[in-house]
Amino acid sequence: MSPPSAACSPRPRSHSSAPPTKSGWSLSTYQNLLDRGFTGPVHLVSPRSPEVHGRAAHKSLTDLGTPVDLAYVMVPASAVLDVLREGAELGIRNYVVLTAGFGETGVEGRRREQELHSLVRERNLNVLGPNGNGYVNAAAGIAPYGLPVTQPPPAGTVGVVLQSGALASAVLTFMHARNIGLSMLTSMGNEMSLSVTDVVDHLVDDPATKVIALFLETVRHPAEFARVARRAAAAGKPIVALKIGASKLASRTAQAHTGALVGDDHVVDAAFRRLGIIRVHSLEELILTAGLLARTGPLPGPRIGVVTPSGGACEIIADRAEQEGLEIPAFAPATTAQLEESVPEFATVQNPLDVTGYVLVDRTLLARALKAVAADPVGRLVGRLAHGRWLPMPVPWCVAGAQIVSSTTTGFQPTCHSEPEGVRT
Structure with a gap:
């Protein structure tokens, strides 16, 4: 499996580790795993409480005593490095890190993210985040996703990738209301390890996905992004993109949100045209265009x-x-x-x-x-x-x-x- 494939499609026969807190995010993640069709066992971890969400909880990942395909982490930012270090020692390679307080927050956050990135590279880990809500894989029936999914869209052929957290939930609700089928939705966070490019690469190879919809603050790796966009075009999978940051205020907001450097909007326009990417200008237009393409093709x-x-x-x-x-x-x-x-x-x-x-x-x-x-x-x-x-x-x-x-x-x-x-x- 490629890194994004391994992280986004844990094997049903193995385990998914839920977050070690009793927060609303923790409950949402746990409930999403139960409700969206994941058939593997879910282990809860909390160093402070023997019971979480009415179930027995382990004190640490080490106490699980069993292999885990995916760990969903929502501990304080200062503790994330230790959790991933412990998981790496246990052979856990795939993580979703919801915790914020990294590269998007200033000097200390950037230092913390660099330390985390060094560990990830050293131990060959796959990390979605930090500062991201996770994903909803409707095709595989797994949703390690930190916000409530009260009205999930039907399973379908539109893959959605967002450099946003809360907007991901808005997209899920909109797709449900418009009966637009979802293959997988991913909330990227800071892209410290897995990037938009990685997830798009996965969707190009994903047989459940016909169309790819992107909400972008920035394109962090332009050459790699161009490569996967060409792969998508060659595979007959159109890409629709809502790229924000045309105004100075939006650019500053994106920098504060995920640490993104937005880039020149005219350059983005020209690049998208050359790559055959359909650029839209609202969230509704993004999803409706992707939904239409899923029905008609390019x-x-x-x-x-x-x-x-x-x-x-x-x-x-x-x-x-x-x-x-x-x-x-x-x-x-x-x-x-x-x-x-x-x-x-x-x-x-x-x-x-x-x-x-x-x-x-x-x-x-x-x-x-x-x-x-x-x-x-x-x-x-x-x-x-x-x-x-x-x-x-x-x-x-x-x-x-x-x-x-x-x-x-x-x-x-x-x-x-x-x-x-x-x-x-």
């Missing part, structure tokens, strides 16, 4: 066809398509003739196509128009933008939104809906 080209019962929507799409470098070419003569037989006489047959509100009268109009446009050489993707709960389309969440149809796969209709409370995929 866009096969810049040419699209659009069908909608709204003239205003046609104008919005035309403007946005031009901004994004997409082409909305004219329909072929045969398609135009076919559509003219279907749409009402007061409709104009063009791309984008407004089939008008006549869809309320003719309940098959929208489906016929979609089928005709999907067969047109305009491109392999057809977009359908619609609104209102009255729509007659037999789509699982047919409330409102943009629907992408692959003309090469009958009935393949992933949908993005726009609703008063948000956007749903």
Whole structure:
């Protein structure tokens, strides 16, 4: 196993060591391990209490007397080094360190992190963190994650990597609400040992992951990041990235958060374009774009066809398509003739196509128009933008939104809906 694979996929037949405290983080981590499907035994460790969360606890890792695949550590920062040193002596190689107070906090914290890093390199350990919440591996059914996961998303094919802790929980909630399937979510922390690049490398090889979504404060190892981005592209796994830090204030905030040096935003833009990384500008856009790509795969080209019962929507799409470098070419003569037989006489047959509100009268109009446009050489993707709960389309969440149809796969209709409370995929 590669280092991130070993850390993020402990073997069910072995043990996962829970944190040695009675804190809320400890309870959340313990509950997540129980609730998310981990089938191996979980050992609790506390030097101060013989019982934690209603179960007997060991005083130390040494007292376990049994091999452990993963140790989740949330002791004071001053004690982390001793815990990992003890674990290394016992042959424990994989750790999640939730504890903060390292490189993100100043001179003393940086000194402490350097000592920890020296131990990690000397003993060949894999550490996620410090100052990170852990991960939720939905595909493998294990979640050593330090915050409550009250509404887990379904298992699916979107891998999420975040240089943030609390936002990871927001992403889980958003994915649950929008029914977007998760393969694995990782909260990185300070990246002292395992980095974003390492986890992305793992996701490229992970058969459960089709799309990779990144929340980035910084790219710590640009050359390695470029290498794994190219690997992802070659594997047909698109990367969607929300890169913050364009403003001076955001840059300073990131430095205080994880010790990140953000870098020039124009350079990031150019690098992402060259590497084929899709850059987005909000957390919602990050997850919705990744969810859409998980259903459709990468866009096969810049040419699209659009069908909608709204003239205003046609104008919005035309403007946005031009901004994004997409082409909305004219329909072929045969398609135009076919559509003219279907749409009402007061409709104009063009791309984008407004089939008008006549869809309320003719309940098959929208489906016929979609089928005709999907067969047109305009491109392999057809977009359908619609609104209102009255729509007659037999789509699982047919409330409102943009629907992408692959003309090469009958009935393949992933949908993005726009609703008063948000956007749903």
